[in-house]
Amino acid sequence: MTHTVNAVETLEEKLTEELGLNDHFHDHHHGDKFQSNFLTHYVFSTDHKMISRQFLITGIFWAFIGAAMSVIFRLQLGFPEADMAWLRPLLGKWIMVNEAGIGKLDPEFYYALVTMHGTIIVFFVLTAGLSGTFSNLLIPLQIGARDMASPLLNAMSYWFFFLAGVIMFLSLFLSTGPFSGGWTAYPPLSALPQAADGSGTGMTLWIAGMAMFIVSSLLGGINYITTVLNMRTKGMSLWRMPMTIWAFFVTAILGVLSFPVLFSGVLLLMFDRSMGTSFYLSEIVVGGQVLDRIGGSPVLYQHLFWFLGHPEVYIIILPAMGIVSEVLSVNARKPIFGYRAMVFSILAIGFLSFIVWAHHMFMSGVNPFISNFFVVFTLIIAVPSAVKVFNWISTIYGSNFRFNSPSLFAIGFVSMFISGGLTGIFLGNSAIDIQLHDTYFVVAHFHIVMGVAAFFGMFAGVYHWFPKMFGRFMNETLGKIHFWGTMIGAYAIFWPMHYTGMAGVPRRYYDMGASFDAFKHFTDLNKFITVAAIVVFFLQIVFIINFFYSIFSGKKVTVKNPWGATTLEWTTPIEAGHGNWPGNIPAVQRWAYDYGKDGEEFIPQYVPLKAGEKDHGH
């Protein structure tokens, strides 16, 4: 079968035909390979665009569960006296009903909820859901590749993630409950099956699920790195790549280097749990019985965990940073300010993220002199972070800014990143950390800087690339309601936590008002936080409704490039098939940010340089 070229109509098609990279994609007959049925098209697909949608929808499923959990434990924290018997149909025996008919949340299950909320949001939503969705969608489309370097590994990455999800989901239904020792799974609670209800089968399933998750992340990350380094189209030098690709690339490197370390840590944990070794366990008395383990060190686990754990927070935030850079630039109709500085700051953040892990362990008994080292490097991260914030603000400064759902969420991201980043400077000091460690100040800090901010980056990405993913637009009015409600609501939830945290209210406690006289005056504040959390939760349901409604009935995309962007993903057909471009792959002639240049609103990357014109990408 030979491919017949349609009549050359537009400049873009003409240029792609003349200058594009002909990889003989249509010279040979693909036959049944891509003539797929329902199962191979929607389920066991190896097409990166379908895998991206699978990651996104699975991520939304997990985000809903993780958020619902937070609403339940916020109810307990805000209204500890309230009757929770109405939750019995959902939670069953975890609501203890007394003779008077008043239902109380089982404290054991409260811990399980907090633990699973963290695990789900950090790993399943903000790692797999964010990186998995946008790296898969944008890496091949923006660098000009037919698909990933290994589509099979890519599909396996999703299915390992799916399997991890199934295992973690099953653990929610155990009679002893899911794991309840905190998302960091510190031993001894995680290493001794008899330590707590959730430390038995719940922890076993947690480990199994996380092992599958690590495999999924590694397969995905290896693929992203190889694709970026190896599959770029003609003319797409590294310095012409959009910021998104740089961010996904560094994210993948961080994942490939740090997840194996978590795997080692979890491996030792497995042996401690089931084979009787004592890597992490030493002379412990459990339930009146002295354990026969000697000589282990729980701090060793913390080192291994946080060697992943700290890069992990950048695995979460870097893709959001990339998406925000791209969305801000497109909607400001201006080049991203300081492109090279942006790239180098991503690289600097990626490097520094590996040498700051012990700032999570200032109170774990590590040597205070070693802490000094980690304080210094932690505070240095503020420098590249500030460079990025400055450049985002400079990008939108003085621009004719288009305020739409994606760009609003991108601005929201910058706001959250500043607010949360500033409190990071407090927490990075080991002396101040003596007071603030494990208080609500920490909860406020990381929820704003990496939780809310990364979600905002994800929302910006979903609203911005929804036309590319589904060929339709999301509803703009609902999008703006979603943004303003979430923006105000998220600050309403997390801002007051700084005050409770500075007063010393510890995190993870089942009950912080009734049992502690010192914290009684926070009762009303806690109620306020809970009400705000419920409102924000329902606003996310607005987003979910908007998302699924728009897939089927949103306004149709009629032009290839609805946002007037320069990057290659908008040169594919609106409903791109397998291989992304029907003919040649467009060749890249310039960097990705030629907005408002030479009197033109934007110049796409496939347009050749004019005589004497200088390319910013070289």
Next chain:
Amino acid sequence: MNTTTTSSYSSNKIHPLKLTLWVGIGSIIMMFASLTSAFVVRRAAGNWYEFKLPDLFFINTLVLLLSSITLQMSYKAFKRSAAVPYRRWMVATFILGWLFVLLQYQGWMLMTAAGATFTINPSSSFIYLISGVHAAHVLGGIVALVVAMVFAFRLPVKPTPRRLMRFELVLQYWHFVDILWIYLIIFFALYL
């Protein structure tokens, strides 16, 4: 047509699958780096039983080293389409690979018999665990080798670029687990 931009594109990049293997090897290196640094950190904390590593582990290093050489011989034979040495050296590698795993097992038995059991102290636990994870990677290499052997015996001996590349993937991985073991045995000799 603008020549400055098109000339910046080069097609002599590394094969994607090979790069995939290298990045994967990078993550395996991180795993062993973390295990051995955990070993160092744990050792510094005290309460550490010292014992002598069985000599068998050192002798076994030669077995794995030899298997790397035989696989290289097989690859060279394949490149000049010499069917008999190609197949023979590959089978030799397969046997040496299994011999290595069996001798490692024997080494663990010797350790247990000498009192350095799996659970008695983190020092011995680490040796079993790290060498065990390494043996698992050798077994992974043997699986790849089985696929290569099926190719060697069922397909005509034709060194096409595609088949050479596939062979190189197995070869490089095999050399990697070999070098990894040399690192580990030196590490054990110095730090145990």
